[in-house]
Amino acid sequence: MREVRKAVEFLEGSDDICVIADIDADGVAGAATLREAFDVSEVLFPPGGMYGVPPDMMEEALRSHDLVVTVDLSPPAGCPEPDRVVIVDHHPPDGEPRAAAVVNPHVVPTLGDASASALAGMLAHLAGRRFRPWVSLVGAFGDNMARGPVFETLKGSVDPVYLRGGHGRLNLLQNVAAHVNAARRVMFDEGARIALEVISEAETPKDVLEDPELSRCRMEVRRETERLMSEAEVEDFGAGCGLATVASGFDVEGILALRLLDDEGMRLVAVYNETPKPCGYVKVSFRSDGSVDAGVVARELASELGGRGGGHREAAAVYFEPGPDVSEAFRRVVSRRPPKLDL
Incomplete structure (x- = not known):
């Protein structure tokens, strides 16, 4: 220590x-x-x-x-x-x-x-x-x-x-986390700034949940998530790993990946949002049931795409400049043999 x-x-x-x-x-x-x-x-x-x-x-x-x-x-x-x-x-x-x-x-x-x-x-x-x-x-x-x-x-x-x-x-506290995350999903660093001030002034979790701006963001995230869920199609790349491609101005890839992981019964789902973030980068989010190390997969994909990535066993992400063929890069990563990807 x-x-x-x-x-x-x-x-x-x-x-x-x-x-x-x-x-x-x-x-x-x-x-x-x-x-x-x-x-x-x-x-x-x-x-x-x-x-x-x-x-x-x-x-x-x-x-x-x-x-x-x-x-x-x-x-x-x-x-x-x-x-x-x-x-x-x-x-x-x-x-x-x-x-x-x-x-x-x-x-x-x-x-x-x-x-x-x-x-x-x-x-x-x-x-x-x-x-x-x-x-x-x-x-x-x-x-x-x-x-x-x-x-x-x-x-x-x-x-x-x-x-x-x-x-x-x-x-x-789970609801507070969802409110705070909704603000950054809609407004990125500006949303994080708003959430910081709200949570800093809150005496109890309910004070955060009653904030109108954070509540509005959470409703917008819910609507956008449902829209994308109705359109998303997961391509199976084998080994229980799949990839879906979406387009959204919101940062909802992680929510979608988790929902699709449950719906599709896969070991790992990646969601590629082809709409660039305000900083100019695009993002792939990963969610895993724990049998595949999402952080390892993210770092491997980042290497393929010339970007940056990482995370934990159950959740990870990759950020990179638009242009590369994400589907083919993901296919190459998934096709590699164990134990590197723990598949």
Whole structure:
């Protein structure tokens, strides 16, 4: 836990912190938790649906602030002054992370399974700072990672009513995660910014669920998802892996992949959205039943397409410039023999 102790020391010792967070519920909830607990001067989100931290954003943050903390993201390769960077992430790193402290279960295995927001809550808890534990668990539910020792510790400080679901109904924190994610699916980094302010001011999860802007985004996502579900066709590439191609201005590939995975009874479904994000990149999202490592498949496909990708065993994504034949690249990846893809 040396890395964790170092991270707490850096956070406590700085009065000018910049947080750069992913735009999903995990990143937003983690940023909100750190901003409440420590001296965070600024929160930044990668623009226009961009994958990872843009190098120019990282450089400007380091010029303007004493300490930069990346949440649910890692710094770009060749990051200047890594001794002023703390990483709070749960994705498998590309190579050995260079930072003053790295709080990541892949680097500190004793952390077990954990979302980035839960890791942020752990840091606030260890520092004895004020924070709302329920906020730090929103990302765990958003990333389907409501488990592990960090989650269980924080869960003990959360009103049990917030965790009560069942009978096909989402609990309050799952609904909050869906609201926050809907904002970024519709408005990308602008939506994440709105969600950050809403969740930062909320006294209870219901305050988030009653926000009109987030509620509007969630309704729009539902309508768009149903439209695309009625049109999507999954091509079977063998080994229980399929690919669907859609066109939407919303970032709903992950929702579609999960729905299609259930409907088609496959091991892994990839959804390629051929409509570019505002940043100019296009995206493929993956969902797996766990028998295929979606993160490995994503990294293999990213290599084929000249893009960037990664994720977890059950969920992953690839971002790349428009142009390559995604279907043929996916076919090549799936056709490779085990054990590389664990098929």
